[in-house]
Amino acid sequence: MNILFVADPLESFKISKDTTYAMMREAQRRGHQIAACEPRHLSWERGGLVRAQVRSIALQSAASGQWFHVTQEALLPLQDFDVVLMRKDPPFDSEYFYATHLLEQAEREGATVFNKPRALRDHPEKLAILEFPDHIGPTLVTRDPDEIVRFHGEHQDIILKPLDGMGGMGIFRVGPDGLNLGSITETLNRHGSQTVMVQRFLPEIADGDKRVLVIGGRPVPFCLARIPQGSEVRGNLAAGGRGVARPLSERDWEIARALGPKLWERGLLLAGIDVIGAYVTEINVTSPTCFQEITDQTGCDVAAIFVDALEAALVESKTV
The missing domain is CATH 3.30.1490.20 (ATP-grasp fold, A domain)
Structure with missing residues (x-):
């Protein structure tokens, strides 16, 4: 399988915790080929195909000073890849929006893209919860x-x-x-x-803002509870929260089983449902994270679950 990651600059990755890196590492371990580009590298011209200036890469030990090396650079059509993974971090600004339209054009030309560009546009991460009033506060x-x-x-x-x-x-x-x-x-x-x-x-934030991952419509059995520190009200890791991996609670399972299949039907291979107490607060679809934190603390290999689902989705797409 030849995988193109549309992501932030590779040089900006913090590989000790980056989820896209974990995906790449597992894909390479299985013998898949990896390439990367940024949304700014996407282009289209009448009479042609959506293309990108792509770097084919191989992962290596970070002890060498850089965690990847480039094996080839080329301007390639996205349809040349078995799958394109949109992993650009938020914000979902105008440029992100335009990138989804280029990726959707690539789909029309034969490319397979996850998460699906239309689904990314249709599920803004704060407002996506409005569809599920029974599960929100x-x-x-x-x-x-x-x-x-x-x-x-x-x-x-x-x-x-x-x-x-x-x-x-x-x-x-x-x-x-x-x-x-x-x-x-x-x-x-x-x-x-x-x-x-x-x-x-929700005072239950003191016990953590839980990131519940749903892959191919199915819940990962562990979540990451992001616990606010000190006087901070935010549990986000980027805001200094402490991440503690836990098994899903009965309510977490209920939420994930209710939302997961619907999200997957729309082409959201990976979603991160944020839960405080008994309530959903956000549904993250752009580039959900927390793979490495959950794996490191529980031994549950989330990246392997993801690549399993990706491989199965590609087989299914070829038989439809």
Whole structure:
């Protein structure tokens, strides 16, 4: 199998924890060929195919000073690869959006892409939860500051966050005293020009914001609970949270089994469902992480589960 990873610059990878690196390592272990490019390398011209300036790579010991070496560089059509994996990290900005359209054109030309470009566009990570109201806590999506004040009055302790944030960026908590609610609202909604999400604060965050991974519609049996440290309200690893791997709870299984098959039907081979207590707070589809942390702490080889699912998906696509 010849795999193209559309990702951030390889030189920026922190291989001790990077999930895309874990995927590459497992794919190479099985004898698959690996190549990489960045979204900025994608191009299309009338009369031709979607192409990218691609680096074919082989992984090597990081002790050599670099964890990969380039075996070949070439401008290649995406349809030349058995599968294209879109692993560019957020933010989901205009350039990410445009990249999904180029990847969808590549699909029309015969390429196989995961996660499917249309599904990436249809499942913004904050708003995707709106489809599953039975599994989420009290939530408001609005530009209207008066609605935010009303929601705060009803629930007293709330979380506000931008719809395009990542890694816990821009998340605020406002308690019963309402201190700075107006200022925070103005900051996030840009005086009514941008939509924000408001959710009731879930005190179960003290026990961790759990990342539940679903691969090929099936839950990985362990999650990573990201536990806030000190006075921090955010559990995100990027915000200093501590990651603790745990077996899925009964409620985690219930959520994953309810959402997983639906996400997979839409071409989301890999999704990361964020769960606090009994509630889903986000559904991550752009480049879900936590493979290495779960594997290192439990011995459950998440990358192997992923490549198994990828291989099975390719076999299925060839028989349809």
